[in-house]
Amino acid sequence: MKHALLIALLVIGMPAAAQADCFAQYKAKQDSPLRLHFGIARLSGACPDRPTAESQLRARLAQGGWQLLNIVSLSPDEPGAKQKANAGEFYLRY
Numbered sequence: 282m283k284h285a286l287l288i289a290l291l292v293i294g295m296p297a298a299a300q301a302d303c304f305a306q307y308k309a310k311q312d313s314p315l316r317l318h319f320g321i322a323r324l325s326g327a328c329p330d331r332p333t334a335e336s337q338l339r340a341r342l343a344q345g346g347w348q349l350l351n352i353v354s355l356s357p358d359e360p361g362a363k364q365k366a367n368a369g370e371f372y373l374r375y
Contacts, residue, residue, distance in 0.1 A: 301326075301327065301357050302323050302324065302325060302326070302357070303323070303324040303325075303326065303327060303328035303329065303334070303355055303356065303357055304321055304322070304323055304324070304355070304356050304357070304358070304359060304360055305321065305322045305323075305324055305334050305338060305352055305354070305355050306319070306320075306321050306352070306353040306354045306355075306356075306360070306364065306368075307319070307320055307321075307322065307338055307349060307350075307351065307352045307353060308320075308349075308350040308351055308353060309342050309347040309348060309349050309350055310347065310348050310350055311346055311347055311348070312348075317350075318347070318371050319353075319367055319368055319371065320368050320371030320372065320374060320375060321360050321364060321365070321368045321371070321372050321373060322338055322341065322373065322374075322375050323373055324337060324338075324355075327357070328355045328356065328357055329355075331352060331355070334352055334355055335349060335352060338352065338375070341375040342375055344375075345374075345375060347375075360372075
């Protein structure tokens with residue numbers, strides 16, 4: 282009985298684990314005057330391929346007047362304290 286309950290809980294929890302968020306570390310800029318920033322954005326669901334992630338980030342950043350320069354990394358793991366500090370006000374802003 283215990284084994285059946287454990288297996289049922291694992292099966293139920295697996296889709297939730299597959300839906301974990303993705304964290305994208307990126308660089309962006311604004312012109313006139315030139316401003317640059319490093320940021321971290323949360324993308325819903327599993328990490329997409331780079332072109333899809335770039336498309337999502339471009340749209341979000343454009344709303345704030347920013348232009349995506351590049352994606353530094355995509356990871357399902359939450360960024361560490363150092364990355365959060367480096368992103369500063371741009372941690373999960375977009």
